[in-house]
Amino acid sequence: MNNLFRVEHLQKTYHTKHGEIEAIRDVSFSIFEGEFVSIIGPSGCGKSTLFSILVGLEQASKGTICIQDGKTIGYMLQSDALFPWLTIYENAILGLRITHQLTEENLKYVQYLLETYGLSEFQQKYPSELSGGMKQRLALIRTLALKPDILLLDEPFSALDYQSRLKVSDDVYQIIKKEKKTAVMITHDIAEAISLSDRVLVFSKRPCILKKVHDISLSNRSTPIENRKTKEFSQYYDTLWKEIDAHV
Amino acid sequence: MLMSKEQKKFLGKQKKERFFILFWQMMIVLLFFFGWEMFANHKIINPFIFSSPSRIFLTLQGLFVSGQLFTHIWATLCETIIAFLLGISLGFGIALLLYEFPLFAKIIEPFLTMLNSLPKVALGPIIIIWTGANGKSIIVMALLINLIISILTIYNGFVATDEVKIKLMKSLHANQLQMLWYLVIPSAWDTIISSLKLNISMTFIGVIMGEFLVSKKGIGYLIIYGTQVFNLNLVMSGIFILIVLSFFIYECVSFIEKKLSHR
Ligand SMILES: Nc1ncnc2c1ncn2[C@@H]1O[C@H](COP(=O)(O)OP(=O)(O)OP(=O)(O)O)[C@@H](O)[C@H]1O
Numbered sequence: 178m179n180n181l182f183r184v185e186h187l188q189k190t191y192h193t194k195h196g197e198i199e200a201i202r203d204v205s206f207s208i209f210e211g212e213f214v215s216i217i218g219p220s221g222c223g224k225s226t227l228f229s230i231l232v233g234l235e236q237a238s239k240g241t242i243c244i245q246d247g248k249t250i251g252y253m254l255q256s257d258a259l260f261p262w263l264t265i266y267e268n269a270i271l272g273l274r275i276t277h278q279l280t281e282e283n284l285k286y287v288q289y290l291l292e293t294y295g296l297s298e299f300q301q302k303y304p305s306e307l308s309g310g311m312k313q314r315l316a317l318i319r320t321l322a323l324k325p326d327i328l329l330l331d332e333p334f335s336a337l338d339y340q341s342r343l344k345v346s347d348d349v350y351q352i353i354k355k356e357k358k359t360a361v362m363i364t365h366d367i368a369e370a371i372s373l374s375d376r377v378l379v380f381s382k383r384p385c386i387l388k389k390v391h392d393i394s395l396s397n398r399s400t401p402i403e404n405r406k407t408k409e410f411s412q413y414y415d416t417l418w419k420e421i422d423a424h425v
Numbered sequence: 426m427l428m429s430k431e432q433k434k435f436l437g438k439q440k441k442e443r444f445f446i447l448f449w450q451m452m453i454v455l456l457f458f459f460g461w462e463m464f465a466n467h468k469i470i471n472p473f474i475f476s477s478p479s480r481i482f483l484t485l486q487g488l489f490v491s492g493q494l495f496t497h498i499w500a501t502l503c504e505t506i507i508a509f510l511l512g513i514s515l516g517f518g519i520a521l522l523l524y525e526f527p528l529f530a531k532i533i534e535p536f537l538t539m540l541n542s543l544p545k546v547a548l549g550p551i552i553i554i555w556t557g558a559n560g561k562s563i564i565v566m567a568l569l570i571n572l573i574i575s576i577l578t579i580y581n582g583f584v585a586t587d588e589v590k591i592k593l594m595k596s597l598h599a600n601q602l603q604m605l606w607y608l609v610i611p612s613a614w615d616t617i618i619s620s621l622k623l624n625i626s627m628t629f630i631g632v633i634m635g636e637f638l639v640s641k642k643g644i645g646y647l648i649i650y651g652t653q654v655f656n657l658n659l660v661m662s663g664i665f666i667l668i669v670l671s672f673f674i675y676e677c678v679s680f681i682e683k684k685l686s687h688r
C-alpha cells in the first residue's frame with residue numbers, strides 16, 4: 178500500500194506560565210492511502226495537539242512529519258466552527274475563498290456536495306437554522322471543498338445525541354468513502370472507532386505515547402451501523418475497553 | 426391569513442394594552458405641563474425662576490422668528506455629528522491597532538483604564554487653553570468623552586472572537602487581513618453597532634459640556650447665556666430643545682443600528 182504520511186518520534190511540550198506540560202512524549206505511525214484510522218485515548222492526552230501539529234497550527238518540539246509530495250490535509254475541528262453571519266453557501270465556500278480557489282470547477286463541486294448531501298435547499302439560510310447533524314455535514318463539505326487528500330476529523334460527532342450520532346457517522350462515513358478520501362478520526366467512542374475504521378490507534382494518558390495499534394477485520398464489512406452487529410465487533414470492543422480502562 | 430379565535434383575542438388584548446400605555450404616557454405629559462402652567466399662573470411657584478410652558482412657548486417662538494433657533498440647533502447638531510463620526514472611526518481604528526499589536530495593547534491598557542475613569546470635565550479648562558476657545562475645543566471635549574469608551578468596547582469585541590474559528594482560519598492559512606475581514610470584524614460587528622448608541626449619548630454630553638465652557642452658539646450656549654442674564658425662560662427653552670433633540674438623535678442612531686446589524 179501507498180504510504181501517505183508518516184509521523185516519527187513526535188514530541189510536544191507546551192510552555193505556560195504555570196510550567197511545562199508534556200503533551201506528547203513519543204508517537205510514531207504511518208497512514209496509508211484509502212485508510213480510515215481512528216485514534217482513541219483519554220481526555221487531555223494530546224490527540225487534538227497531534228492534529229494541530231499535522232496541519233501546522235503548532236510546532237512540534239521534536240520529531241518529524243513526512244507527507245507525500247503534493248498531498249494536502251483537510252482539518253475538521255472539534256466544533257463545527259460555522260460562521261453564523263454567513264449563509265450556508267458562503268460557509269461552504271469559505272475555504273475556497275480564503276485560499277483564492279473560487280474557480281468555476283470548484284464552485285460546481287461545492288454545489289454537487291451540497292446537493293448530494295442534502296443541504297442545497299438551505300443554501301441561502303443561516304447555520305442557526307440547521308440541525309446538529311446538518312451543521313456537521315456542512316463543516317465536512319467546507320473541508321471537502323478544498324479537495325484534500327487526507328481528512329483529519331477531531332471528534333466530529335461529539336456534539337450530537339446518540340441517535341443522530343449513529344446516523345450522521347454513517348452519513349459521513351459514506352461521504353468519505355464515496356469521495357475516496359483517507360481519513361484519521363479522533364473519538365472517545367470505542368464502538369464508533371471499531372465500526373468505522375480499518376485501524377485503531379490507542380493513545381495512553383498524558384504524556385502521550387502510542388500504546389497499541391489494532392487492525393480491525395470484520396467479516397462482511399458494510400455500513401458502520403451494520404458493522405456493529407458482526408460477531409468480531411464485541412470482541413474488539415472488550416479488548417479495547419480493557420486496554421483503555423487499564424491506562425486511564 | 427387564517428387566525429384562530431384565541432390568537433385574535435390575544436392580539437386584541439395586546440393592542441388594548443398598548444393603547445392603555447400610550448394613553449397614560451400622554452396624560453402624564455399633559456398633566457405635567459398643565460399643572461406647571463397653573464402653579465405658575467397662580468404664583469404657587471415663582472414663574473420668574475421656574476418659568477412656565479406658555480413662557481417657554483413664547484420664547485421658542487421668539488427664537489424661531491429671529492432665526493436664532495435653527496442657528497443654535499444646527500451648531501449643536503453639527504458638532505455632535507462630527508464628534509460622533511470622529512469618535513467611531515478613531516475608536517475603530519485604534520481598537521484594531523490594539524488587537525493587531527497585543528504587546529502594545531498590554532502596555533497601554535492601564536493608561537486607558539485610568540483615562541476612562543477620569544472625570545473628563547476636569548480637563549475642560551486645559552483644553553480651552555490648548556486649543557483656544559472655539560469650535561475645535563468642543564469637538565475635542567466630546568472626543569475625550571466618547572473615544573476611550575468606544576476604543577474599549579470595540580476592542581473587547583475583537584478580543585472575544587471565538588478561538589476555534591481563529592484556529593479554523595489559521596488551518597486555512599488565512600493571512601492577517603483575511604483574518605480581520607472575514608472573521609474578527611464580522612464577529613465583533615454587533616458589538617461595534619451597539620457601541621454606536623453608547624457613543625452618541627457620550628458625544629452629546631461632551632458637546633453640551635463644551636458649549637457650556639466656550640461656545641458662542643449652540644443649545645449649551647443658550648442655556649449658559651440664559652443663566653448669566655437670569656432669563657430662566659431661555660434656560661428652560663434650551664433644556665426643552667435639548668430633550669427633543671437628544672430623543673431625535675437617539676432614534677436616528679437606533680434606526681441606523683437596526684439597518685446595520687446582522688439580519
Ligand atoms: N495551547 C496550549 N497551551 C498549553 N497547554 C495546552 C495547549 N493546548 C493543549 N494543551 C494541553 O495539552 C494537553 C493535551 O491537549 P489536547 O487538546 O491535545 O487533548 P485531547 O487529547 O484532544 O483532549 P480531548 O479528548 O479532551 O479533546 C492538555 O493537558 C492541555 O491542557
Ligand SMILES: [Mg+2]
Nearest residue numbers: 224225226255
Ligand atoms: Mg481534543
